[in-house]
Amino acid sequence: MRVVVPFAAEQPKTRLDGFLTPSERRAFARAMLLxxxxxxxxxxxxxxxxxxxxxxxxxxxxxxxxxxxxxxNAIVETTSPIAVVMAxxxxxxxxxxxxLFAAEGEVVLAPGRGGGTNAFVAxxxxxxVDYHGTSYCDHRERAHRIGASVExxxxxxxxxxxxxxxxxxxxxxxxxGRARAWLDRAGVRLSHxxxxxxxxxxxxxxxx
Amino acid sequence: MRVVVPFAAEQPKTRLDGFLTPSERRAFARAMLLxxxxxxxxxxxxxxxxxxxxxxxxxxxxxxxxxxxxxxNAIVETTSPIAVVMAxxxxxxxxxxxxLFAAEGEVVLAPGRGGGTNAFVAxxxxxxVDYHGTSYCDHRERAHRIGASVExxxxxxxxxxxxxxxxxxxxxxxxxGRARAWLDRAGVRLSHxxxxxxxxxxxxxxxx
Numbered sequence: 001m002r003v004v005v006p007f008a009a010e011q012p013k014t015r016l017d018g019f020l021t022p023s024e025r026r027a028f029a030r031a032m033l034l035x036x037x038x039x040x041x042x043x044x045x046x047x048x049x050x051x052x053x054x055x056x057x058x059x060x061x062x063x064x065x066x067x068x069x070x071x072x073n074a075i076v077e078t079t080s081p082i083a084v085v086m087a088x089x090x091x092x093x094x095x096x097x098x099x100l101f102a103a104e105g106e107v108v109l110a111p112g113r114g115g116g117t118n119a120f121v122a123x124x125x126x127x128x129v130d131y132h133g134t135s136y137c138d139h140r141e142r143a144h145r146i147g148a149s150v151e152x153x154x155x156x157x158x159x160x161x162x163x164x165x166x167x168x169x170x171x172x173x174x175x176x177g178r179a180r181a182w183l184d185r186a187g188v189r190l191s192h193x194x195x196x197x198x199x200x201x202x203x204x205x206x207x208x
Numbered sequence: 209m210r211v212v213v214p215f216a217a218e219q220p221k222t223r224l225d226g227f228l229t230p231s232e233r234r235a236f237a238r239a240m241l242l243x244x245x246x247x248x249x250x251x252x253x254x255x256x257x258x259x260x261x262x263x264x265x266x267x268x269x270x271x272x273x274x275x276x277x278x279x280x281n282a283i284v285e286t287t288s289p290i291a292v293v294m295a296x297x298x299x300x301x302x303x304x305x306x307x308l309f310a311a312e313g314e315v316v317l318a319p320g321r322g323g324g325t326n327a328f329v330a331x332x333x334x335x336x337v338d339y340h341g342t343s344y345c346d347h348r349e350r351a352h353r354i355g356a357s358v359e360x361x362x363x364x365x366x367x368x369x370x371x372x373x374x375x376x377x378x379x380x381x382x383x384x385g386r387a388r389a390w391l392d393r394a395g396v397r398l399s400h401x402x403x404x405x406x407x408x409x410x411x412x413x414x415x416x
Contacts, residue, residue, distance in 0.1 A: 096362055113404060114405045116404065134400070134405050154301070154303070154365050155364055156362050156363055169322055173323045190342060196322025196323065197342050
């Protein structure tokens with residue numbers, strides 16, 4: 001099965017602006033991407049990259065400057081079955097991904113927090129994505145409309161996309177790959193203020 | 209196996225203060241608790257309640273006014289195996305809970321966001337809880353220290369504890385029980401501002 005990983009090469013992780021510099025955001029996004037690609041490879045699949053600009057990553061790459069939804073649909077329209085896995089899932093394990101790929105259903109969705117769709121498998125030619133808004137609900141609705149059976153996989157690790165400062169705590173608590181190592185080097189540490197744990201920067205290694 | 213559900217009967221869900229009134233927070237917390245108890249019953253287990261004050265709920269109940277950690281440890285110290293499932297997990301399905309209860313490991317942890325521990329099974333008499341801080345890390349460490357094998361269950365549904373306003377969106381997107389119905393009646397709706405989906409109140413049915 002084709003497994004495609006979309007990646008915003010030029011302006012990744014804009015919601016981490018203010019906590020990480022633009023070049024840091026690019027480096028951290030790349031570390032997360034490498035974690036995702038490695039986890040997919042461990043499932044026995046060969047991931048492909050779908051990027052907004054050329055990147056120096058060892059994987060088959062399609063460059064498409066269009067927005068995420070249009071770029072993914074350009075592939076989904078012509079390929080079935082297909083899996084699409086977001087690049088900001090550094091906690092994704094081979095086991096969690098294998099569960100997604102093996103789940104029955106013409107459309108299999110891995111929800112993210114806030115109504116997102118962090119990964120999916122489509123085995124129906126009529127499926128299309130729309131990442132705007134509450135995409136998980138929209139994708140369920142789309143699947144029902146085209147008569148495709150829908151499954152949802154229940155995974156904390158696939159559900160944890162890293163977009164905001166608070167999300168970095170998840171990487172520090174549960175991660176053990178490149179993204180975790182990058183945060184460690186950058187001096188990002190857990191901080192305990194208020195309810196849930198957050199992060200702060202206690203030091204800054206310029207080589208990080 | 210004993211399955212215990214701790215419940216803050218008097219001042220539940222304080223982090224929803226400002227969005228829900230104190231009496232609304234009590235009603236919503238009760239709806240979530242009933243969802244959790246129903247899901248546990250569907251796994252074939254009889255849940256027990258551990259509350260800070262007497263409540264009118266049809267389940268065997270222990271009242272303990274002490275803080276959560278002390279109250280849970282008072283039971284954990286004398287019971288093995290034991291499962292403890294938080295009361296603010298309205299998305300918990302029988303399947304997710306059955307996965308937790310069936311997982312091997314002398315200590316089985318279901319992590320929540322922000323380093324929390326939303327549910328666990330302990331099959332080792334030396335295990336104790338500490339819900340303060342990054343409890344997931346502390347519980348792993350405790351298990352290692354006493355020589356207990358540790359497993360982690362990977363569940364978005366068990367990982368989604370409802371504490372803050374943004375969390376309510378998860379109930380609206382994924383829930384179909386009493387907590388979801390309560391939010392619907394209270395006029396809580398999804399709102400799309402910024403990155404992830406949030407919630408707003410568009411109406412307010414005083415009978416809700």
